[in-house]
Amino acid sequence: MARPLPPDFQPQYHQLHRVGRPGEWRSVLGALLLLVLVFGLVPLVIGGIAFVVLLLSGSTTDEAGAVLDVTGEATPAGLALLNAIIAAAIPLTFLVTWWLHRLKPRWVSSVAPRLRWGYLFVCLGLSVVALVASLGVALLLPLEAGDVPVGEVNDFTTRTRDFIIVILLLTPLQAAGEEYLFRGYLTQACGSLVWGRRASQALAVLVPALVFALFHGLSQDWPVFFDRFAFGVVAGILVIRTGGLEAPIAMHVLNNFLAFGLALAFGDLTSALNAEGGGSWWTILSTLTQSLVYLGLATWVAKAMGLVNVGPPVGGPALPPPSGDPVLAVPPPRV
Numbered sequence: 001m002a003r004p005l006p007p008d009f010q011p012q013y014h015q016l017h018r019v020g021r022p023g024e025w026r027s028v029l030g031a032l033l034l035l036v037l038v039f040g041l042v043p044l045v046i047g048g049i050a051f052v053v054l055l056l057s058g059s060t061t062d063e064a065g066a067v068l069d070v071t072g073e074a075t076p077a078g079l080a081l082l083n084a085i086i087a088a089a090i091p092l093t094f095l096v097t098w099w100l101h102r103l104k105p106r107w108v109s110s111v112a113p114r115l116r117w118g119y120l121f122v123c124l125g126l127s128v129v130a131l132v133a134s135l136g137v138a139l140l141l142p143l144e145a146g147d148v149p150v151g152e153v154n155d156f157t158t159r160t161r162d163f164i165i166v167i168l169l170l171t172p173l174q175a176a177g178e179e180y181l182f183r184g185y186l187t188q189a190c191g192s193l194v195w196g197r198r199a200s201q202a203l204a205v206l207v208p209a210l211v212f213a214l215f216h217g218l219s220q221d222w223p224v225f226f227d228r229f230a231f232g233v234v235a236g237i238l239v240i241r242t243g244g245l246e247a248p249i250a251m252h253v254l255n256n257f258l259a260f261g262l263a264l265a266f267g268d269l270t271s272a273l274n275a276e277g278g279g280s281w282w283t284i285l286s287t288l289t290q291s292l293v294y295l296g297l298a299t300w301v302a303k304a305m306g307l308v309n310v311g312p313p314v315g316g317p318a319l320p321p322p323s324g325d326p327v328l329a330v331p332p333p334r335v
Contacts, residue, residue, distance in 0.1 A: 005018065005019065005314050008313050009313060009314050010310040010311055010312065010313050010314075011111070011310065011311045011314070012111070012191075012240060012243070012309060012310050012311075013110070013111055013187065013188065013191075013239055013240055013243050013244065013309070014187050014188055014190070014191025014192075014200065014201065014204035014239070014240055015188075015191050015192065015200065016103065016107055016111070016188050016191075016192075016311065017101055017103075017188045017189060017191070017192035018192050019103070019311070019314045020097075020100075020101030020102055020103045021100065021101050021102050024192060024193050026100045026101060027100075027101075027188070027189035027190075027192045027193065028189065028193075029100065030096045030097075030100045030101070030185060030189060031185065031186055031189045031190075033096060034089070034092060034093060034096055034181060034185055034186075035181075035211075035215075037092050038085070038086070038088065038089045038092060038177075038181060039215065042085050042088045042092070043085050046081065046084055046085050046088070047068060047081060047085070050068055050077070050081050051064050051065070051068060054067060054068070054077075068081055070082055070270065070273050070274070071273075071274055072270075073270050074269045074270040074273050075159075076159065076162035076163050076165070076166050079163065079166050079167070079170075079269070079273070080166045080170055082174070082273075083166065083170035083171060083173060083174040084170065084173075086174045086177040086178055087170065087173035087174050087176070087177040088177065089177035089178065089180055089181040090173070090176060090177050090180045093105075093108055093180045093181055093184055093185045094108060096185065097185065107311075108180060108184045108185065108188070108245075109184075109244060109245055110242075110243055110244025110245065110246065111243040111244065111308055111309060111310055111311040112243070112244065112307075112308065113311070115244070115245070115246065116244060116246055116307065117246075118305070119242075119244075119246045119247075119301070119302065119305060119307060120246040120249060120250055121250075122301055122305075123246055123247045123249075123250035123251070123298055123301075124250045124253070124254060126247075126250070126294060126297045126298055126301065127250050127251050127253075127254035127255075127294060128254065129293070129294075129297060130251075130289075130290045130291075130293040130294035130297065131254060131258065131290060133289050133290060133293045134286045134287065134289045134290030134293070135286075136289075137285055137286045137289045138283070138286040141282045141283070141285060141286065142282060152266075153265055153266060154264065154265060154266065154267075160264055163260075163264055163269060164264065167256075167257070167260050167261075167264075171253065171256050171257060171260065172253045174256070175249060175252035175253045175255075175256050176245075176249050176252075176253070178212070178252065179235070179245050179248045179249045179252055180245065182208045182209075182211065182212040182232065182235075183208060183232075183235050183236055183239050183245055183248045184245055186207065186208040186211060187204045187205070187208050187236060187239055187240075188204075190203045190204045190207045190208060191203065191204035201240060204236065204240065205233055205236035205237055205240070206233065206236075208232060208236055209229050209230075209231075209232025209233045209235075209236055210229060210232070212228065212229075212231075212232040213225050213226075213228040213229040213232060216228050217274075223280055223281050223283065223284060226284060227283065227284060227287050230284070230287060230288065230291060231251075231255075231287070231291065234251075234291040234292075234294070234295050235247075235248035235251065235252070236248075237295060238251075238295060238298055238299070240309070241299050241302065241309060242298065242299065242302040242307060242309055243302075243307060243308055243309030243310065244307075247294075247298040247302070251294055251298075259272055260272060
């Protein structure tokens with residue numbers, strides 16, 4: 001039997017599954033289902049459609065495979081496919097949230113419940129400030145063996161133009177897709193499994209961060225893995241402190257813009273997409289500077305803007321009303 005909630009219970013972001021349909025098993029099932037869909041079924045479906053389209057346009061099977069496989073040589077079509085696959089996590093997260101928990105999808109965005117666009121755009125600016133701080137630290141770090149300093153700018157070609165178009169249009173959706181999956185559903189799922197306040201918060205932050213880092217490749221060097229894990233931890237803390245996904249989305253979008261932009265301008269996009277080795281422990285200092293500066297700024301601005309980080313009182317046990325409408329259907333006052 002599900003544990004009844006007190007009438008004045010106001011859930012934090014990571015506790016929202018508790019006010020949906022009862023049963024911790026729903027959160028575990030939903031997390032596993034989403035991971036299988038996003039990283040198993042969706043690539044087969046969308047990739048298969050793209051493959052058929054290329055065949056119908058006159059490409060051979062080898063040519064079509066080469067175009068779509070970003071692990072060999074990245075192409076604009078391959079990058080677009082990768083972004084589209086990960087962006088599909090957004091509607092899939094909405095669907096699973098409604099189907100398993102009978103919570104309206106907007107509760108995945110924030111406790112408001114909606115995506116707070118004003119705060120999101122402010123966080124994009126804060127991301128730039130944090131990035132500048134990290135670059136300042138990076139300039140003081142020693143150059144590791146194998147590191148390549150920024151040098152000659154790559155030639156601008158039609159292929160470069162196509163990459164830029166794909167990055168500008170689809171990379172924000174790809175970054176948001178990862179956040180809705182890992183810092184969204186997985187955070188709410190893990191936070192609902194235990195009732196202790198500290199244990200619930202720790203589980204909601206650490207498990208999604210670990211899964212996020214692991215799903216970037218099992219052959220990563222330890223510095224690269226730790227860098228991604230640390231990003232996930234900071235993003236998870238921000239979700240709980242601010243009550244929504246806006247701050248992590250903004251930081252993720254800017255990071256990807258920077259990584260892809262530098263690769264296009266000075267390096268190789270294929271290497272950037274498949275960066276699993278070549279990491280340096282020195283870069284952790286730069287990464288931590290960026291993350292901690294951003295964590296402080298985003299938290300402070302959220303408080304200054306008066307953003308809520310808890311939902312409205314549930315008013316009693318978390319059971320769907322007789323009408324069948326999702327619980328928490330009426331949002332609290334807008335902020």
